[in-house]
Every structure is written in C-alpha cells, then in structure tokens.
Amino acid sequence: MFDDMWLPQETLRSLMEGRVFHVASSGPEDRTCVRLRTEIIEFLRCPLVGDASQANVLLRIGDTAFDSDEAYTIRRTGDAIVIEGNTSRAVLYGFYAFLRATLTGESVDDVYSAPSQAIRMVDHWDQTDGSVERGYSGASILFGTLGEDTWEDPGNFTVHDRGMDPFRHDRARLVAYARFLASVGLNAVAINNVNVRGLGASLIEHPLIEQVKEVADVFDEFGIATYLSVFFGAPRRLGGLDTSDPLDPRVRAWWAAKADAIYALIPRFGGFLVKADSEGEPGPYQYGRDHADGANMLAEALAPHGGTVIWRAFVYNSSQDWRDRGTDRARAAFDNFKALDGRFAPNVALQVKFGPIDFQNCEPLNTLIGGMERTNVVIEFEITAEYLGHQIDVNYSVPQWIRMINTDTGREPGEEGLAKNVIRAHAVDAGRTGFAAVQNVGMDRNWTGNKLAQANFYGFGRMCWDDELDAGRILDEWIAQTFPxxxxxxxxxxxxxxxxxxxxxxxxxxxxxxxxxxxxxxxxxxxxxxxxxxxxxxxxxxxxxxxxxDRTQATGTGYTAQYAPALAARYEDVATAPDETLLFFHxxxxxxxxxxxxxxxxxxxxxxxxxxxxxxxxxxxxxxxxxxxxxxxxxxxxxxxxxxxxxxxxxxxxxxxxxxxxxxxxxxxxxxxxx
Missing domain, CATH: 3.90.1330.10 (Alpha-glucuronidase, C-terminal domain)
Structure with missing residues (x-):
C-alpha cells in the first residue's frame, strides 16, 4: 500500500461522521461530477442523498457570478455548509478545500477562492521503462511493471526495451495520485520525460496512444489535463519522412494528422511539451529555423482543438570549452529567445526556469521572466531535489520559490512587475501562463523517498493556486494534515x-x-x-x-545588461549586488x-x-x-x-x-x- 500524504483517509472519515452530502448540478453530469460523488461515497464513506433538505453539506454546480470557472465559495448557512462553483471542477476544488479546513481547523464561514495562475502543472521525467530521470523516490508510478517498484540511477540515461506495453496499470495508485494533484489545485500533468527516449516518442500514435487514454481518463476525472512530451524528430523517426523541418508542408501535415487523431481519442488532451535544440535533443536549428518556427508548427496542429504547446527555453551550449571565458550559460535563454518575442502563436507558452542556470540552491531571476513582453510564459520549478539534496537531505524549498515569484523584474510598475504577475501582464493569452514543476514522486511507499519531501509537492500546488500565501502558512497546513x-x-x-x-x-x-x-x-x-x-x-x-x-557589462560576460535598467545597475555594482548571489555576478x-x-x-x-x-x-x-x-x-x-x-x-x-x-x-x- 501507499501513504495518504496530506489526505489521511481514516482521520477524515472520523471527522466527517455525521456529514450528509447532496450534489446538485444545473447541467448534464460530466466525468468530474461523477468523481465528486465517488469521493463522497467511496473515499469519505459518507452518505449522499437526493433530497437537499436531508443534507448538511450542499455542493452546487451551476451558474454563479464568478469570472473564473475554477473559483469556488464555501459558506455556512445555518447548520449546513454550501460549496458552489460554475463547474464540477470548481466544486471539486472547493470540496478538497473543505477537507483541508476540517483538518487544519480553519473557518469555512465565508470563503471565496480562485486560482492565481491559469496553468498549474507538474512535469514527469518518467521514461517508458519505469526509470525516472532525476527521480529519488523509486520507479515511475506511470510506467513499468507491477511489483517492480525500485530503480537506481546507473549513471547514464539509457532506456531499456520493455515491449509494447510500457504502462504500469496501477489504477489504485493513479487515482490516489490524481486526487493529491487536484486537492492542491493542480490542473495539468505531462506524463513522460522531456528527454524523449525509447517508446516515449511513440506515445503519440497507435497502439500506445490508447494506453495514454487510460491514464488521461483518470486525470480527467479530477479536472487535470494530460500533456505528452514529444520528440521533435518524430516525423523522421516515426513517419518515414526524410526531414523534420518545421516549415516543410509534409512535416506540418504529419503533425496535424497526429493531433487530430489524439483529440479524437482524448478530447480534453492538454497539448505538447517540447525540449528542442537542448542537450542533444533535435530541434529547428538543425534545419536553419528558429524556435518560433518550431513551436508555431506544433501550435498550428493543436489550435483547432484548443491545445497548447509548452516550449522549454532551456537552450544553451552544452559543449562549452572551459577555456572560453566569454561564453556564459546564464545568457543563453535570453540570447536564444528574446529576439523572437511577439512571434510565437497565441497557443504557445515558453517554459522558463526560474533561474538562468539550473535549479541551483540560490540563483537570481531568469531574465526572460518579464523580458518577454509579447509572449506567454510559464515559470518552471523543480520539486524533485536534483541539486537540493535528492530527498535524502531535508529541504523545504517553498521559501526559495516564493522569493523568486515575488522578485521585482522592473519591467512593470509596482506589483505588476513581480515575476508572478508580469507573466500575465506580458501575455498574449493570460490563460496560457502559470507555473510548472518537475515532479518528485515515485513508487516508494511514501511517494517522495523522504516523508518530509511531501511538503514540496504540497507546497508547489498551493503556491500555484494562491501565490499570495507565505511559505510558513503553507507549511503549517501541510503539517496539520500530514501529522494529525x-x-x-x-x-x-x-x-x-x-x-x-x-x-x-x-x-x-x-x-x-x-x-x-x-x-x-x-x-x-x-x-x-x-x-x-x-x-x-x-x-x-x-x-x-x-x-x-564576472557577469558585469564593464569587465565580464555582460549578462547583467539583460535585466531592466534599475535591476541591471544593482547587480552590476559589487557594492549593491545582493550578498546571496554575489558570486553569481562578481x-x-x-x-x-x-x-x-x-x-x-x-x-x-x-x-x-x-x-x-x-x-x-x-x-x-x-x-x-x-x-x-x-x-x-x-x-x-x-x-x-x-x-x-x-x-x-x-x-x-x-x-x-x-x-x-x-x-x-x-x-x-x-x-x-x-x-
């Protein structure tokens, strides 16, 4: 079996004794509404009645005055609790917020809550053989063989052949995982590694896409959209073409046909996550094209279905000569993408790491955040502790993330310039901005290797939903629910x-x-x-x-010039540069x-x-x-x-x-x- 994390089932069932639920929907019931009923009956083991007068917890799905279809209210009316929202997804979020408040002792007399960020996503670096790149919690929960739960990093990224059924098919674990995601307000998941290896490239086509559908259907019950990481060279590898040039009409037609087939099977499919021209992955550069050309080709294929391309901006020279003091990895994202600002399609979002290097223990803010002024941006974090202790060392990383999203970019006045806000202010489509993070779960009994590392999974979700929360408040919530x-x-x-x-x-x-x-x-x-x-x-x-x-303009690599003028001046001067990142700049x-x-x-x-x-x-x-x-x-x-x-x-x-x-x-x- 596996750990309950912050949803201790027996404790919740005890606290819910005497609760009687009623669900009312003004429209036809969808898959999430059915899940809501199942959570009441099976997860909580509470009665669900058809007569509202018999209930003391009323869940109402239908038209409200809320602008957001994910917003909910919880209020007390006499002896009853009323949870309302426009959609079944919104009411499901309200339901889990009610459970959280029950465990923490918070008031539910008058609550209104809507998500701060539109895209609230976790990225799995899981491979189809059950391994997890930068995973420290056992084997993949999505891929692998039932009963084979452990995996050790052999020192390379080899992906082994597991035959034509790479999925784990552990429905109980998958349902529990989807519940955890939804309970903290996460609404999107990429199920396979951005370094697409082995059968990963074939997940977009028959027969593996039918198995993707099994996973996607479970996530869809909880209001979570499934994304696939795709291999940019797929038209050559899978399609028999002699090129993957994004401007070649045959390549565009191939991707369009693939998108049509995916959405015919998975109507609420989220879209594609792409790592291209990075650390050996193929991309548009090899055809003399740029990243806007590559991303827009995929966007064109997904647009008729409402899908999104999330294109990683982690592009740099990974074969640098250490003797060359002029080449600076920190500059790379801005140098590769700033000139393309305004050229990306409305259904493309650049996924930008919060810092300019790679999820280090302390970094300044990535200059693309705020620097892209006509482009959708998703800020990327890393829940898995690749550089922060491997979930061996206790490291509650939420304080670092909250510092980053509250960094003033200097690109807009006042609070509009904070990283968490400027991505909306500069977006082509604010509904395609938000936060994403590399996930930290695996088949270990407690999901995260170290019991205390669960707090980072929980904290990331809560930060996505309400980016005004402080790290201490999030931590107190997690402790109260996890150790009742x-x-x-x-x-x-x-x-x-x-x-x-x-x-x-x-x-x-x-x-x-x-x-x-x-x-x-x-x-x-x-x-x-x-x-x-x-x-x-x-x-x-x-x-x-x-x-x-030395990253100064005066004597170094010139990286500081990528910031807004006031911030650039602060970092340029050794006397005003912050101590915590002093050696990054000087x-x-x-x-x-x-x-x-x-x-x-x-x-x-x-x-x-x-x-x-x-x-x-x-x-x-x-x-x-x-x-x-x-x-x-x-x-x-x-x-x-x-x-x-x-x-x-x-x-x-x-x-x-x-x-x-x-x-x-x-x-x-x-x-x-x-x-």
Missing part, C-alpha cells in the same frame, strides 16, 4: 526543522550563489572542481585571489566585505560550520518524535537525517579545506579545517 496525531509541541518540532531546512542546505553547500560544486552527473554530495573543467558551463573560477563569475577577493560586515572567506567558513550544527540539531529534534508518529515515518526520516548529517560534514570539510588552500586565510574562530 501530533500535538502542538510535536508540530512545532516538525516546523522548526522544515522551516529552516532550505537555508541550512544553502549554508553547507555552494556559497553565495556560485552554484554547482556537486558530484558530476549525480548532483549529490560535494565535488568542488567536479564541473570546473567540463563542458556544461557551470564554473566558479576560484583562484588564489578570489572566487566568482569575481571578488576573499577579503571582500559583505553587507553584514563579514568577509567572503569568513562567511564561507561560518555558514558551513553552522549548516552542520543545524543538521545535528535536526537529528536531536526528530528523535523527540519517537513513538509519537507512526514508526515507519519516524524511521524513514531518521535514516535520511543520518545520511544528511554525513553529507553535510563532507560538504563542510571539502568546501572549507578547498577555500583555505586557495586563500591561505585561516578561520577567525580557530575551528578545525583539514589542511
């Missing part, structure tokens, strides 16, 4: 660990925004020079005099003094010693929960914390030793540094 057995003191222990965990991870890993310093390929554990002489463009340039990357001496009065080298020593001590504290705090939560949950986190402590010590010692050897400057406090 804990008293106030117990919840405070979990909160104390989670709330500080992101900063703790930053403290003991790569300092001041310089990034990486991880073991190549795997991205877990320290390897200070692991990528320093490699092809990936992820350098720190530490030498005897200082550390950091190469500075080890003796450079930060805004808090500490030198760079002393900051490195202090934070790495502090990070280890914080993890020691987590181990001690968690031990106080022994016997107060289920043993399986306690043991899971306890084991992970032990591994985290060992990793943090290794990070501390390697980083401190490296920089001591480089600088020759001792720790002011005389702590042990291995020389």
């Amino acid at each position: 057995v804990l008293d106030g003191e117990g919840r405070s222990i979990v909160r104390a660990i989670q709330a500080t965990s992101n900063q703790t991870y930053i403290d003991y890993t790569a300092p001041l925004g310089v990034g990486f310093m991880t073991v190549p390929h795997y991205h877990y554990g320290p390897s200070v020079d692991g990528y320093e002489y490699d092809r990936w463009g992820t350098y720190h340039f530490a030498d005897r005099d200082g550390v950091g990357v 190469h500075v001496p080890y003796t450079h003094v930060l805004h808090d009065g500490t030198s760079v080298i002393q900051h490195i020593y202090d934070t790495h010693f502090r990070g280890v001590e914080n993890v020691r504290g987590y181990v001690e705090q968690w031990d106080r929960l022994r016997g107060r939560i289920p043993d399986e949950d306690f043991d899971n986190v306890n084991e992970r914390l032990g591994r985290q402590l060992a990793s943090a010590i290794e990070w501390r010692d390697q980083i401190n030793t490296f920089f001591y050897r480089m600088s020759g400057i001792p720790d002011e406090q005389g702590r042990t540094i291995h020389r």
Whole structure:
C-alpha cells in the first residue's frame, strides 16, 4: 500500500461522521461530477442523498457570478455548509478545500477562492521503462511493471526495451495520485520525460496512444489535463519522412494528422511539451529555423482543438570549452529567445526556469521572466531535489520559490512587475501562463523517498493556486494534515526543522550563489572542481585571489545588461549586488566585505560550520518524535537525517579545506579545517 500524504483517509472519515452530502448540478453530469460523488461515497464513506433538505453539506454546480470557472465559495448557512462553483471542477476544488479546513481547523464561514495562475502543472521525467530521470523516490508510478517498484540511477540515461506495453496499470495508485494533484489545485500533468527516449516518442500514435487514454481518463476525472512530451524528430523517426523541418508542408501535415487523431481519442488532451535544440535533443536549428518556427508548427496542429504547446527555453551550449571565458550559460535563454518575442502563436507558452542556470540552491531571476513582453510564459520549478539534496537531505524549498515569484523584474510598475504577475501582464493569452514543476514522486511507499519531501509537492500546488500565501502558512497546513496525531509541541518540532531546512542546505553547500560544486552527473554530495573543467558551463573560477563569475557589462560576460535598467545597475555594482548571489555576478577577493560586515572567506567558513550544527540539531529534534508518529515515518526520516548529517560534514570539510588552500586565510574562530 501507499501513504495518504496530506489526505489521511481514516482521520477524515472520523471527522466527517455525521456529514450528509447532496450534489446538485444545473447541467448534464460530466466525468468530474461523477468523481465528486465517488469521493463522497467511496473515499469519505459518507452518505449522499437526493433530497437537499436531508443534507448538511450542499455542493452546487451551476451558474454563479464568478469570472473564473475554477473559483469556488464555501459558506455556512445555518447548520449546513454550501460549496458552489460554475463547474464540477470548481466544486471539486472547493470540496478538497473543505477537507483541508476540517483538518487544519480553519473557518469555512465565508470563503471565496480562485486560482492565481491559469496553468498549474507538474512535469514527469518518467521514461517508458519505469526509470525516472532525476527521480529519488523509486520507479515511475506511470510506467513499468507491477511489483517492480525500485530503480537506481546507473549513471547514464539509457532506456531499456520493455515491449509494447510500457504502462504500469496501477489504477489504485493513479487515482490516489490524481486526487493529491487536484486537492492542491493542480490542473495539468505531462506524463513522460522531456528527454524523449525509447517508446516515449511513440506515445503519440497507435497502439500506445490508447494506453495514454487510460491514464488521461483518470486525470480527467479530477479536472487535470494530460500533456505528452514529444520528440521533435518524430516525423523522421516515426513517419518515414526524410526531414523534420518545421516549415516543410509534409512535416506540418504529419503533425496535424497526429493531433487530430489524439483529440479524437482524448478530447480534453492538454497539448505538447517540447525540449528542442537542448542537450542533444533535435530541434529547428538543425534545419536553419528558429524556435518560433518550431513551436508555431506544433501550435498550428493543436489550435483547432484548443491545445497548447509548452516550449522549454532551456537552450544553451552544452559543449562549452572551459577555456572560453566569454561564453556564459546564464545568457543563453535570453540570447536564444528574446529576439523572437511577439512571434510565437497565441497557443504557445515558453517554459522558463526560474533561474538562468539550473535549479541551483540560490540563483537570481531568469531574465526572460518579464523580458518577454509579447509572449506567454510559464515559470518552471523543480520539486524533485536534483541539486537540493535528492530527498535524502531535508529541504523545504517553498521559501526559495516564493522569493523568486515575488522578485521585482522592473519591467512593470509596482506589483505588476513581480515575476508572478508580469507573466500575465506580458501575455498574449493570460490563460496560457502559470507555473510548472518537475515532479518528485515515485513508487516508494511514501511517494517522495523522504516523508518530509511531501511538503514540496504540497507546497508547489498551493503556491500555484494562491501565490499570495507565505511559505510558513503553507507549511503549517501541510503539517496539520500530514501529522494529525501530533500535538502542538510535536508540530512545532516538525516546523522548526522544515522551516529552516532550505537555508541550512544553502549554508553547507555552494556559497553565495556560485552554484554547482556537486558530484558530476549525480548532483549529490560535494565535488568542488567536479564541473570546473567540463563542458556544461557551470564554473566558479576560484583562484588564489578570489572566487566568482564576472557577469558585469564593464569587465565580464555582460549578462547583467539583460535585466531592466534599475535591476541591471544593482547587480552590476559589487557594492549593491545582493550578498546571496554575489558570486553569481562578481569575481571578488576573499577579503571582500559583505553587507553584514563579514568577509567572503569568513562567511564561507561560518555558514558551513553552522549548516552542520543545524543538521545535528535536526537529528536531536526528530528523535523527540519517537513513538509519537507512526514508526515507519519516524524511521524513514531518521535514516535520511543520518545520511544528511554525513553529507553535510563532507560538504563542510571539502568546501572549507578547498577555500583555505586557495586563500591561505585561516578561520577567525580557530575551528578545525583539514589542511
């Protein structure tokens, strides 16, 4: 069996004793309305009656005054709770909000809620052999063989042949997963890896598209649109054409026919997710075309059906010469896409990573966010902890994400300029903007490898639905629902660990925004020079005099010029650049003094010693929960914390030793540094 995460079924059934439900719809019942009834009867085991006067929870689907077809209200009328919305999807969201409020003790006397973001999406990097690229929670929940639940990264991205039925067909797990997605307001899912390998390219055609339909039908019950990652070279690989040139009429006709066939089978299909001309994937560049040409070709195929092309902007030179100080990976997205602003079709959205490099522990905002002024943009995050501890290390990442979406781009006045708002202000179609994230689930019993990593899945969904929430509020919700057995003191222990965990991870890993310093390929554990002489463009340039990357206009790569003028000026000047990303923008001496009065080298020593001590504290705090939560949950986190402590010590010692050897400057406090 599998974990209930933040929907503890037995607790909910107990709390719902005495609740009697009634569902009223002003129109014909759709698949989501049927699911709503099923949730009441089967998930909650509550009575559902036809006579509204017999019920004390009334769910009303029909015309309201709401502008959004996803908005809902919850209000108390006498002894009854009334949940209303224009559509069955809206009322389903209201139903789960009612369950959340029941578990957290929040008032439902007068609630109105509508989603902040239109697209609220998770991307699976699952392959058709059951493996999960950058997955740390077991095998894929979508692909694979029943009973084969584990998978270990072999150090390459090989996808094995599993025959012509790659799907897992675990309906119980799939239904539970769709419930989790809908319960936090997520409305879209891409089911296969953007690095399309093996049978992944064939998911768009018979016979595999019929199996995609089985998955899509389950998601559709919960109001979730299914997307497929597609292989740009498919017309050649699958269609027998001699080209995949996006301007070739035969290629356009091939994609149009594929789209027609998909929508005939899956009418509510979401569209295509595309990684092209990136890290070895084919794309329009090989035909002398640009990304607007490629995206618009697919958009043309999907447009008659209302589908969306989500085109990743993660395009850079992945065969960089480390000797070349002029090529800057951080510039790549802007350099590749800014000139195309205004050329993308209305049903295309660029999926842009929140930072300019690759989901590091601390990055500035990607310059395309706000920089694209006539293009739909979806901001991309990574729930799976590729660079943030592999779901071994406790790392509640929601604070970082919320900082990013509240960054002022300087591209619009006031709050309109915040990243979360500017994507709507600059959109061609605001209904095709939003947030997406690489998912972190797998076949592990608790779904996420580390029980505490569930909070990032939950938190991403809640941030998508209400981007005004703060990370602390989201965390408190998750704790109350996930650990209903804990008293106030117990919840405070979990909160104390989670709330500080992101900063703790930053403290003991790569300092001041310089990034990486991880073991190549795997991205877990320290390897200070692991990528320093490699092809990936992820350098720190530490030498005897200082550390950091000069990205200024005056003496560096010129990256700072991609920002709006006020922001560019702030980052350009070492005196005003934020400390947390100082080494991202500047190469500075080890003796450079930060805004808090500490030198760079002393900051490195202090934070790495502090990070280890914080993890020691987590181990001690968690031990106080022994016997107060289920043993399986306690043991899971306890084991992970032990591994985290060992990793943090290794990070501390390697980083401190490296920089001591480089600088020759001792720790002011005389702590042990291995020389």
